[in-house]
Amino acid sequence: MAWLMKYLSPVKWRLLLLLVLLLASTGMQLFNPQVVQRFIDTAAEGGTLERLLFLAGLFLVVAFSNQLIVVAVSYLGNDVSWRATNRLRGDLLLHCLRLDMKFHNEKTPGEMIERIDGDVTSVSNFFAMFIVQVIGSFVLLTGILGFMFTVNVPIALVMTLFTLLSILFMVVIRNWGVNSSKQEREASASLFGLIEERIAGIEDVQGNGNVGYVMNRYFKLMRTVFLKGRRAWMMRVIPWNTTVVLFALAVTAVLLLGVRYYFAGEISLGTLFLIYQYTQMLNDPIEQLGDQVQEFQKAKSGMLRSRELLSLHSDIAGGEEDVLPEGALELEFDNVNFSYTEEKPVLQNITFRVKPGERLGIIGRTGSGKSSLSRVLLRLYNIDSGVIRVGGIDITSMKLPALYRRVGMVTQDVQLFDGSLRDNLTLFNGEITDAEILETTERLGLRHWIDAQPEGLDTHLSSGGSSLSAGEAQLFALTRVFLTEPSLVILDEPSSRLDAATESLLQGAVDQLMSRSTGVIIAHRLATLEQVDKIMVLGNGRMLEFGERTALAEDPGSHYARLLMTGREEELA
Structure with a gap:
């Protein structure tokens, strides 16, 4: 009672x-x-x-x-x-x-x-x-x-x-x-x-x-x-x-x-x-x-x-830290282990460091742990052991809203909500002005599509994304991240649903975003990683290789160099 x-x-x-x-x-x-x-x-x-x-x-x-x-x-x-x-x-x-x-x-x-x-x-x-x-x-x-x-x-x-x-x-x-x-x-x-x-x-x-x-x-x-x-x-x-x-x-x-x-x-x-x-x-x-x-x-x-x-209670508990350093954020994984079930480890002994403003490209076969790495970084799951630091702060000691304010992610699956075009771009954040939206979409090459809509930003979209093509939905997701101005950006297969022309158009906008933030790019296409600073190769949940992209490209014995030489991107599928 x-x-x-x-x-x-x-x-x-x-x-x-x-x-x-x-x-x-x-x-x-x-x-x-x-x-x-x-x-x-x-x-x-x-x-x-x-x-x-x-x-x-x-x-x-x-x-x-x-x-x-x-x-x-x-x-x-x-x-x-x-x-x-x-x-x-x-x-x-x-x-x-x-x-x-x-x-x-x-x-x-x-x-x-x-x-x-x-x-x-x-x-x-x-x-x-x-x-x-x-x-x-x-x-x-x-x-x-x-x-x-x-x-x-x-x-x-x-x-x-x-x-x-x-x-x-x-x-x-x-x-x-x-x-x-x-x-x-x-x-x-x-x-x-x-x-x-x-x-x-x-x-x-x-x-x-x-x-x-x-x-x-x-x-x-x-x-x-x-x-x-x-x-x-x-x-x-x-x-x-x-x-x-x-x-x-x-x-x-x-x-x-x-x-x-x-x-x-x-x-x-x-x-x-x-x-x-x-x-x-x-x-x-x-x-x-x-x-x-x-x-x-x-x-x-x-x-x-x-x-x-x-x-029922969530295993994900926020901490007390509410402030991260200004500007691009440093990212560090220290001996991180993670598994969805006890029988099958997904990430094993992952250790690396990305300096503020650097871009890290992650490649590996399907099931190697690429997407899982991004999920534990966003604290969608708790790691089994080790420490993940953003801006030098253990993410388990941070309040979750504070982490999400500074870390943005674009996933492969884009969710659209029943509402206006404006609401879908801003995720119902009324503080973002129309001018900011239009300026960002102009850089992304999405402005022409908005202008073609009968009611512009007031155009109604149905949930599920049936009113958008795959490429347009991907650009939508990128626009959302751009509008939040994050200090650490995770792009999970950002070009997986884009044709070559749209991907080329997108690359310039990505460069602008990455110029003021740290970037983690998970990709199948090697061409997507031409502008990154460091490369990580994952295999069966282990870090097979990590280092400067140019150094790995010039090392004939590296995994990354062999992929570049053979051009067999299907090996990553």
Whole structure:
């Protein structure tokens, strides 16, 4: 409850208003049967027409007013629930964004959507009806039973016994279906993960004729969802079935007693109707409580899964250092070892130093550790041992935002967001002016493309990058880095998606950027490294070679020289 109150406390005044409306609605529900009772007794006693019309009008006014309040209660209940659970969704998303890459590599986007939105939706549905139905039901039950004790004590005792037995049973079994509901949510998350994974890889699925295999996996997961969902539903409906049996017994006993007292002349016809009406009204809150026990089981499974997610912690922890030296930054790896899993080392004993303003070119076969080197430099992963220093400072002692402000990276895969061209270039940084954007894109050769757009920088781009060619997307990523003016730049295959003409155009802009920063360029094309100062050759996670580019090029025995002599760039693939 303390965890739930964290999200309910910001809407406490709306909750208070909701409770006031609930009390008003409950009072009207209790009042109207008494109006009917007086109407019946007045008619039976030969009362005046004016009196009957007054009671009938009063009934209609109260019923209409109650319906208006019911609408307001329903709206306010949903408003409260969505305000509270949207904060939970936001906390879950923010928490996931702060978790390290190890976590994200283990989870598919489809599964994460289900964890962040699907689980919380069940909590939201519970919140929306819990306050309205559970609290309202208890208030109504209390009012009905309290008034019945003023009418007929034996009948009131029967109704009270039925109510207590129903509530006691629901309390005892309230957790029976939680585990089943949790397993149902997990199965649903796996299904969403499969759907997202296959849609993302639709080209491979269609191109290789794997549609049948995908559908087979889909049907197997759907069967799992069905079986677990059926079991969860069967566990959740037990409270409802139990209350139906108890209510049938209670109604039979109450009506028998009521008819007996009526024929004995102890109660009037109107009072008999009142007893019958209150007995029927008693069933509604009991059924609502049974329904909410089902919703509680689904909501609790969602809450447990949400708390499990929030309890996870990133292995990447920032330090206290917030300031780096001005200008281009020195880069140093000191005996760095890294692996994604214990069984397979990725980087082994990597030691090198790049002075401020120098450019380091890194080459090696696929899987040699080139991209992993850049990832540990940005602290996307923790290294197993050794030290990485930027500007002479151990990166583990730095605050992560301070590191990212001064270190920029262009990856092979460019992510575009749903928004304007301006927002995609600045990554939603409003402090960067249009003049800065246009000046930078002019240097990169992207200005002509912007000018050709119907709305210039206000042109809307869709997420995923379908509106850009591969080369344009790569230039986009470079522009983003240029606009942040970093002191250390990592270019991971910067020309992998560019043709020769575009690459030549890009080289001049890269030279301008590197003139005021330290550069690390990971490349397959040897031509990309003609302007670097130092070369590193990686192989199987080890540093096979490191030194001045000119010296290595002139040394016939070096790996780099042999590559230049043979011109066989395919050896790097």
